[in-house]
Amino acid sequence: MWKRVASLSPLISSKRSSTLNQAAYTFKRFESFTTETPAQGKVGMFFKGKTPFITFVLGGPGSGKGTQCEKIVENFGFTHLSAGDLLRREITSNTEDGAKILDTIKEGKIVHSEVTVKLIRKEIDSSDNYKFLIDGFPRSEENRIEFERITEAEPDIVLFFDCPEEEMVKRVLNRNQGRVDDNIDTIRKRLKTFESLNLPVVNYYSKRGKLYTINAVGTADEIFEQVRPVFAAHEELST
Ligand SMILES: Nc1ncnc2c1ncn2[C@@H]1O[C@H](COP(=O)(O)OP(=O)(O)O)[C@@H](O)[C@H]1O
Ligand SMILES: Nc1ccn([C@@H]2O[C@H](COP(=O)(O)OP(=O)(O)O)[C@@H](O)[C@H]2O)c(=O)n1
Numbered sequence: 117m118w119k120r121v122a123s124l125s126p127l128i129s130s131k132r133s134s135t136l137n138q139a140a141y142t143f144k145r146f147e148s149f150t151t152e153t154p155a156q157g158k159v160g161m162f163f164k165g166k167t168p169f170i171t172f173v174l175g176g177p178g179s180g181k182g183t184q185c186e187k188i189v190e191n192f193g194f195t196h197l198s199a200g201d202l203l204r205r206e207i208t209s210n211t212e213d214g215a216k217i218l219d220t221i222k223e224g225k226i227v228h229s230e231v232t233v234k235l236i237r238k239e240i241d242s243s244d245n246y247k248f249l250i251d252g253f254p255r256s257e258e259n260r261i262e263f264e265r266i267t268e269a270e271p272d273i274v275l276f277f278d279c280p281e282e283e284m285v286k287r288v289l290n291r292n293q294g295r296v297d298d299n300i301d302t303i304r305k306r307l308k309t310f311e312s313l314n315l316p317v318v319n320y321y322s323k324r325g326k327l328y329t330i331n332a333v334g335t336a337d338e339i340f341e342q343v344r345p346v347f348a349a350h351e352e353l354s355t
């Protein structure tokens with residue numbers, strides 16, 4: 117019988133970061149960006165005079181991350197960076213990294229973080245937006261630490277789409293995008309990876325009061341109605 121993986125971790129709850137935390141964090145973020153300029157090797161994250169607004173989108177395979185990201189882009193003008201899509205694009209570029217990435221994805225494992233973060237960083241640096249949805253990232257503590265090392269930035273929002281395994285398996289097997297990892301053998305491996313590596317990251321952000329847990333069962337529109345208020349609460353996004 118499939119289980120709801122999130123129930124494995126009582127720490128996961130839809131917390132709201134306290135105003136005090138948020139103010140302190142905003143000051144820290146602004147402070148760290150005022151000392152570093154893009155020329156000093158950090159991600160050039162100044163856009164139109166604004167510091168970046170970063171959202172991580174977490175959840176198991178098939179929980180609906182990509183689908184909800186499309187709605188967030190339409191309603192709040194974010195740039196959607198899917199770590200999985202960036203990795204699959206690297207595979208088609210026939211680089212040496214590409215071959216290794218393909219093997220890792222087939223095994224449902226996590227690609228070395230410096231590869232993934234380099235791809236994300238390139239997209240951020242070449243974008244003229246300052247609002248980013250980073251979908252399917254971070255998927256491990258190593259991912260999270262590498263992103264923070266490179267960008268010195270922490271996310272403003274972390275969304276977690278909480279979905280029963282049975283529903284995730286059903287959606288992935290019906291996805292029909294011709295993906296090499298959408299088969300029953302690989303999905304089982306991906307779910308094990310999700311439990312062992314992804315959930316600790318969800319817990320990390322839950323403890324820091326940044327996590328918004330979304331019940332990912334229901335229609336895509338019903339789920340988005342839980343997502344909308346999370347972004348609507350950040351008035352800086354409407355400017
Ligand atoms: N709320 C939903 N109910 C049923 N199917 C969904 C829902 N949200 C997404 N799907 C479908 O499930 C599959 C996985 O969705 P996707 O957004 O790719 O999830 P993820 O990026 O988390 O793997 C897709 O075929 C998508 O059309
Ligand atoms: N941060 C990430 C994101 C994805 N990946 C790899 O890419 C695969 C597909 O990721 P995805 O986000 O497109 O998958 P879905 O959750 O959308 O089904 C994952 O199963 C991993 O093998 C990774 O190694 N590191």
Ligand SMILES: [Mg+2]
Binds near residue numbers: 181182198
């Ligand atoms: Mg996806």
